[in-house]
Amino acid sequence: MKIVLTVLLMLAFSGCASVAKVETGERAVGERLAVTLDSAWNHIRAPGIGPAEIWTMEGLPVDQLLIYSGIRDGQAIHVERAAGSGSQKSFSFRSGMQPDEIAAMFEGMLTRDGSRFKLEKLEPVTFGGGKGLRFEYSLTRKIDNVQLSGIGYGRVSKGELFAIVYMAPRLTFFSRHAPSAEQISRSARIKE
Amino acid sequence: MACGPAFAQTGWQAPARFVRPELSTDEGGLWSLMEREETRLRRSPFSIRDPRLRDYVQDIACRLAGEHCPDVRVYLVQTPLFNANMAPNGMMQVWTGLMLRVDNEAQLAAVMGHEIGHYLARHSLERLRDVKSRAAFGQFLGLLGVAGAVGQLAVLASAFAYSRDQEREADQFGMILMRQAGYDPVEAGKVWANLLLEIKARPDGDAGRNSPMFASHPSPESRQETLQQLADASPGGVTNEDAWRERTRPFMREWLTDEIKRGQHEESIALFNRMIARVPSQADFVYARGEVYRLRARGDDLNAALADYQTAVSCGGEPPETHRGLGAIHRQRNQLPEARASFQRYLELAPAAPDAPMIKSYMEEAGT
Numbered sequence: 174m175k176i177v178l179t180v181l182l183m184l185a186f187s188g189c190a191s192v193a194k195v196e197t198g199e200r201a202v203g204e205r206l207a208v209t210l211d212s213a214w215n216h217i218r219a220p221g222i223g224p225a226e227i228w229t230m231e232g233l234p235v236d237q238l239l240i241y242s243g244i245r246d247g248q249a250i251h252v253e254r255a256a257g258s259g260s261q262k263s264f265s266f267r268s269g270m271q272p273d274e275i276a277a278m279f280e281g282m283l284t285r286d287g288s289r290f291k292l293e294k295l296e297p298v299t300f301g302g303g304k305g306l307r308f309e310y311s312l313t314r315k316i317d318n319v320q321l322s323g324i325g326y327g328r329v330s331k332g333e334l335f336a337i338v339y340m341a342p343r344l345t346f347f348s349r350h351a352p353s354a355e356q357i358s359r360s361a362r363i364k365e
Numbered sequence: 366m367a368c369g370p371a372f373a374q375t376g377w378q379a380p381a382r383f384v385r386p387e388l389s390t391d392e393g394g395l396w397s398l399m400e401r402e403e404t405r406l407r408r409s410p411f412s413i414r415d416p417r418l419r420d421y422v423q424d425i426a427c428r429l430a431g432e433h434c435p436d437v438r439v440y441l442v443q444t445p446l447f448n449a450n451m452a453p454n455g456m457m458q459v460w461t462g463l464m465l466r467v468d469n470e471a472q473l474a475a476v477m478g479h480e481i482g483h484y485l486a487r488h489s490l491e492r493l494r495d496v497k498s499r500a501a502f503g504q505f506l507g508l509l510g511v512a513g514a515v516g517q518l519a520v521l522a523s524a525f526a527y528s529r530d531q532e533r534e535a536d537q538f539g540m541i542l543m544r545q546a547g548y549d550p551v552e553a554g555k556v557w558a559n560l561l562l563e564i565k566a567r568p569d570g571d572a573g574r575n576s577p578m579f580a581s582h583p584s585p586e587s588r589q590e591t592l593q594q595l596a597d598a599s600p601g602g603v604t605n606e607d608a609w610r611e612r613t614r615p616f617m618r619e620w621l622t623d624e625i626k627r628g629q630h631e632e633s634i635a636l637f638n639r640m641i642a643r644v645p646s647q648a649d650f651v652y653a654r655g656e657v658y659r660l661r662a663r664g665d666d667l668n669a670a671l672a673d674y675q676t677a678v679s680c681g682g683e684p685p686e687t688h689r690g691l692g693a694i695h696r697q698r699n700q701l702p703e704a705r706a707s708f709q710r711y712l713e714l715a716p717a718a719p720d721a722p723m724i725k726s727y728m729e730e731a732g733t
Contacts, residue, residue: 264628267662269662269697271693271696271697272723273689273693273720273723274660276720277626277660280626281626281627281628284626284627287444287446289410289411289443290626292719292720293719294719294720294722295719295720295722295723296722296723296726297722297723297726306723313410313411315411315444318405318408318409318410318411320410
């Protein structure tokens, strides 16, 4: 069944998705977030995805950089299913969340399909010009048992969440692209 | 379920052990497909490899399966959902979400017996042939050739639910196997009654496609009723609750953590309420409920979380995270000395915690 669903998903994507190159230099994401890129990325656009912008180096589902810009109080951090189409839990941002709760929210979102998440590190950092959080994690993907590594940055500004999360297979790909994801995260600026 | 108790008295005999079917047959193709799946499962990082727990559950399966024991291979899968299933080649999966939810060995035996019932009645093959007989599918699959067709059919068959009749039959066989193995059949109905509590707690009251078992099975209400009727026909037997608790204790904290992470707050609270009612002094259960309240953070949840954390501490043997939760609530309430003390205790108990750098920053904020 998973195979059938995957094929259908691929077909759906092949007909609707588009990929645009994100050139090096300064890039705005949403109204209040700007980042600077040292290397070019690919921006995946497709109907029904969001609220994060999805960037990739190797193509989905190999690696993905999720950029959240201005998630409001009560807004889910993933695509929500239509009412009645299933009972998967929604993971929504609350403006009063503490850093560990923000990390837990991303953990919940990333494990909705039964994947296994392990928090490796959670620390305070400066992100987007203010006090934020950084976390490292490992993820065992349920659908294919692939072991991924990931990093995430986040900060709440004026009640809105800004975050950048990158993940890729632990072997080869994470070490290849994590430095670029770190550089983008460290370059983030949030308009106050 | 008029046929239930009467059926149970007919002296049903399990079939003889199955012989591996020829690969050229549809059943052979199905086995081949399942063997590939079993190879994948054997290597899966989600498989629990602890030999003591695996042997323990395998032994329960063997007691139920009787002479089919050598053909039943149990795999414990770390996934926090209520599910078990059995493939026609003898591969059985038992998920940790099921093991968290059963109160004793007899309740697990009820679910495993049901799955062995499907296996003995070869219901998967029936499903495969049912799908195959559909003309539209037949024409479509004919394009794929024989080998491809068998594989595709198996995939398609897995998308189809067992029929209600097959489910009833598996329930009946399962009850017979339970009795033969010496388990109290009354426990079978309790499995579904307990699950109903969780389902009813859901905000949408949806019976739930959250559990793979619900996607294809009769409603828990009707199942509970049916099983109760079957059990009434022949009461008595053991539950082995103490043995179950003892064997699963080393894994309980991890399974509770997985349940908390699911983010299904209402279901988890209903589950933990039931577990606490059964064993009130178990700090892990009380902590788990408090953690869910804290993460939900609605209405009076933080007060409820605080009370649970404090109870867990008073029970003794609480998880270190209990103190982290206490610290977080105190911090939110600007009760800085209390926050600092709780975070300090957390780090004393879990100095290598991955969130230690963040917790230390909280403590610095709180001052001395």
